[in-house]
Structures are given as C-alpha cells and as structure tokens.
Amino acid sequence: MATFNAILFPADDRPPQEVLLMTSPLSAPEDPSNVPLRCGRVPHPELYMDYIANQFGRNAWSYHLIEALDGMLQNLPTPYIVFYPVISRDGMSFPVNKCIREIQGERFDEKRAWRGNLVIAKYRDADFAVMTDASMAEFPIIKNYLSTHHPR
Numbered sequence: 001m002a003t004f005n006a007i008l009f010p011a012d013d014r015p016p017q018e019v020l021l022m023t024s025p026l027s028a029p030e031d032p033s034n035v036p037l038r039c040g041r042v043p044h045p046e047l048y049m050d051y052i053a054n055q056f057g058r059n060a061w062s063y064h065l066i067e068a069l070d071g072m073l074q075n076l077p078t079p080y081i082v083f084y085p086v087i088s089r090d091g092m093s094f095p096v097n098k099c100i101r102e103i104q105g106e107r108f109d110e111k112r113a114w115r116g117n118l119v120i121a122k123y124r125d126a127d128f129a130v131m132t133d134a135s136m137a138e139f140p141i142i143k144n145y146l147s148t149h150h151p152r
Contacts, residue, residue: 002041005133007142008048009118011097018136019048021121036063036081036121038128045083045119051094052116053087060087064152066145067126078132079123080142084151085116103147112150 006021023041030037046052046061053060066080085094094116101108120142122134 001044004121004131005135006045006122007120007134007136007139009097009099009114009120009146011050011095011099011115011117013098016099016136016139018134019119021045021119021131022047023131035065035128036083039123039131041131043083043119043121043131045121046085048119049083049085049117051088051090051092052085053089056087060085062086062151064149065128066120066142066149069141069144070148075126076141077126079126079128080134080138080145081121081123081128082146082151083119083121084114088116100146103143105147107148109150114146114151 001022001024003020003022005018007016008019009016022044026037026040026042032038036043061083064082067075088094097114100114122132124130124132
C-alpha cells in the first residue's frame with residue numbers, strides 16, 4: 001500500500017493533525033466521474049473514521065472537492081478532497097465535528113454540519129490524477145474553505 005500525508009480533522013476535541021492516508025491499487029478501471037479514483041489508487045480514509053461501517057468499504061464514506069476558495073477567479077493549482085463518513089456502524093448520525101464547528105463560528109448550521117472525522121487529501125493537478133502529500137502548512141487554505149462550506 002502506498003501512503004500519502006493527509007490532514008485529519010477529528011470530530012472530538014483533538015486538534016487537526018497530519019496522518020498517513022493509505023491507498024491501494026485500483027483493481028479494475030473505474031468510471032472517471034468517481035474523482036478520488038482517477039489517480040488509479042483507492043484511498044482508505046475509513047481507517048481514521050470512528051464508528052464507520054467498515055463492511056461497506058468505500059461506500060461508507062463520501063467526498064467533497066476543494067477546487068477554489070470563495071472569491072477566487074481561478075481554481076487552485078493543487079486541489080484537495082475532503083473525505084467524510086456517511087454510514088455508521090449502528091445507523092446513528094456521526095457526531096458534529098467540533099473542530100469545524102469552532103472554525104465556522106456564527107456561520108455554523110447544525111442541519112448542514114460536517115460530521116465525524118474528516119480526512120483531507122491533496123492532489124497534484126486539477127484533474128485529480130495524481131495524489132500528493134499534504135502538510136499542516138496548508139491548514140489555512142483548508143480552514144478558509146471549511147469556514148464557509150458544508151457537505152453536500
């Protein structure tokens with residue numbers, strides 16, 4: 001398994017931190033509309049998602065693209081993907097992500113809140129064809145984006 005540095009936003013009181021995002025080779029060609037798989041590797045953010053239903057594999061999580069910040073006229077040259085859990089082991093909702101709640105401040109909306117642990121991966125190009133290492137130096141960019149955006 002190849003690994004890439006990613007940023008974890010834990011749902012509990014821990015601060016964001018760098019983690020190693022494991023990936024495995026894609027066994028068969030996938031639909032190119034499935035953006036996280038365009039790089040030919042399957043990311044495994046579920047390893048950092050508490051309470052996720054592991055038996056569903058990559059169907060237990062979803063993703064959200066970070067291609068530009070509000071007010072930008074061009075897309076980011078190195079975009080990001082936010083991986084977040086969608087199916088829990090017990091069928092209950094994931095807890096509201098306290099870190100994102102704090103970042104959003106007065107803009108926080110519990111009905112549209114980020115829930116569970118988020119894993120943010122970085123890509124080398126706008127086509128999401130090559131995953132690359134992220135670092136905490138990129139925290140301000142990601143924080144800026146998460147302060148005004150919600151999962152879809």
